Structures are given as structure tokens and as C-alpha cells.
Amino acid sequence: HRTLALLVAAGTGSRAGGNIPKQFRTVGGKAVIAHAVDALAAHEGIDAIHLVIGAGQEAQVRALLGDRAIAGVTLGADSRRGSVRAGLEAIAAAGGADRVLIHDAARPFLPGAVVDRLLGALDGAQGAIPVLPVADTLVRGEGDVMGEGVARDGLFRVQTPQAFRFDTILAAHRGWDEGREATDDAQILKGWGHDVILVAGDEGLEKLTYPQDFARAEARLASART
Ligand code: CTP
Ligand code: MG
Numbered sequence: 001h002r003t004l005a006l007l008v009a010a011g012t013g014s015r016a017g018g019n020i021p022k023q024f025r026t027v028g029g030k031a032v033i034a035h036a037v038d039a040l041a042a043h044e045g046i047d048a049i050h051l052v053i054g055a056g057q058e059a060q061v062r063a064l065l066g067d068r069a070i071a072g073v074t075l076g077a078d079s080r081r082g083s084v085r086a087g088l089e090a091i092a093a094a095g096g097a098d099r100v101l102i103h104d105a106a107r108p109f110l111p112g113a114v115v116d117r118l119l120g121a122l123d124g125a126q127g128a129i130p131v132l133p134v135a136d137t138l139v140r141g142e143g144d145v146m147g148e149g150v151a152r153d154g155l156f157r158v159q160t161p162q163a164f165r166f167d168t169i170l171a172a173h174r175g176w177d178e179g180r181e182a183t184d185d186a187q188i189l190k191g192w193g194h195d196v197i198l199v200a201g202d203e204g205l206e207k208l209t210y211p212q213d214f215a216r217a218e219a220r221l222a223s224a225r226t
């Protein structure tokens with residue numbers, strides 16, 4: 001199997017605030033994107049890493065990644081879906097792959113065991129994603145008034161990396177209606193008619209989304225060091 005990672009880093013990080021996109025900020029003395037690259041590179045099942053970045057960010061990304069090996073760099077788009085599509089097309093143009101792990105650069109910590117579970121599930125499926133159960137009670141809001149409760153059994157929070165057979169996810173992206181948005185690639189695969197297998201995710205894999213998430217990531221690293 002030729003297994004590639006496609007790391008998407010072309011977002012602006014508007015919800016996280018700060019002067020630079022969140023994936024370029026530092027956690028534990030290292031850029032978030034560098035953490036993500038190192039975690040992918042450390043897994044022996046992953047053969048190479050492709051990056052998707054924003055226009056004009058080449059020099060910044062090169063500086064943050066130093067001599068880490070990157071097989072290809074592609075310019076992203078306005079939506080995450082568009083950025084992934086651009087990366088998949090670039091990989092296809094460069095010879096394709098058997099499997100691809102599509103991952104957010106805003107997730108600095110990726111346990112190898114999650115990648116093991118994803119690749120294992122892919123032996124018998126076209127797609128697999130890491131999920132965590134929902135712990136909190138869920139309710140609908142009707143304005144600022146509580147509406148109906150929502151049963152949380154069977155509900156999961158979805159993480160990345162999301163693992164796919166390369167040709168299948170490429171075809172699913174090509175077949176997706178460009179006018180519709182999709183927040184992740186598993187939705188796109190499902191829309192193309194394939195089952196997506198759920199495997200256990202990891203608390204450490206949480207995405208950096210809001211300003212306070214950085215303090216939590218620093219604390220996680222600090223406690224991992226002691
Ligand atoms: N991403 C991307 N291209 C986009 C939008 C997002 O490559 N047009 C990437 C981000 O860089 C991030 C991942 O997709 O690594 C997950 O997206 P998200 O957390 O939503 O990041 P942003 O879109 O940058 O943040 P926000 O939505 O708060 O603006
Ligand atoms: Mg976004």
C-alpha cells in the first residue's frame with residue numbers, strides 16, 4: 001500500500017483570534033503545524049506528507065517546518081472542502097496513492113494508535129474516521145430558552161485524520177455538488193454511497209479552534225513532560 005497524509009493548513013483560523021493563523025502559532029515551543037507533521041511522519045504506515053497552504057504562505061511554512069520532509073505543497077481554497085479537493089488533485093497528478101489520511105493542521109497531537117485503528121479499518125472499508133462519544137447532556141435552544149433534549153446515545157464528535165481509499169475519496173470529491181458545503185470528507189464519502197467506519201478517537205486529538213484551546217494544549221504538553 002502507498003499511504004499518504006494530506007495535511008490541510010490553508011485556513012485563516014478566524015475563531016482562534018491572534019495575528020497569525022492558528023496552525024502557525026507555537027505550542028510547547030513548536031509550531032502547531034510542525035507538531036502535526038512530526039506526528040504523521042512518526043507513523044511507519046505513512047509514506048509521505050502532502051501539504052495544503054494559503055497563498056503567500058510558502059516562506060512562512062518552510063521556516064516553521066525546517067528540514068522536515070514534505071512531498072508536495074498545494075495552494076488551498078476558500079473552504080476546507082476546496083482545500084482538500086486541491087490537495088487530492090495534486091496527489092492524483094503526482095501519481096496518486098492507495099490510501100490517504102486527510103488531517104487538520106490545527107490538531108497538534110496525533111497518537112499513533114489512532115492511525116493504527118484507521119488503517120486497520122480501511123482494510124475492509126472505503127473510509128474510516130476517529131470519533132469520541134458525547135459526554136454532555138444535549139438540548140436544543142429556542143432562542144435563549146431550552147427546547148427539547150437530544151438523546152446523546154449514538155452521537156459522536158468527529159475528529160481527523162480521516163482515512164480513505166484514495167481513488168474513492170477523489171471520485172467522491174469530484175462528484176460532490178460544488179454549491180454545497182461539507183465540513184468533513186467522511187460526509188462526502190457517505191454522500192457518494194459508501195459506509196464510513198467509526199473507530200475510537202482520542203481526547204488529545206482535539207482541534208485547536210478557540211483562543212482558550214491553546215492554554216489547554218500547553219497544559220497537555222507540560223503534563224506529558226512530567
Ligand atoms: N482549512 C483549509 N482551508 C480552508 C479552511 C480550513 O485548509 N479554506 C484547514 C484549516 O487550516 C484547519 C482545518 O482545515 O487545519 C480545520 O478547519 P478549521 O478548524 O475550521 O480552521 P479555520 O477554517 O482556519 O478556522 P475558522 O473556521 O475558525 O476560521
Ligand atoms: Mg473553518
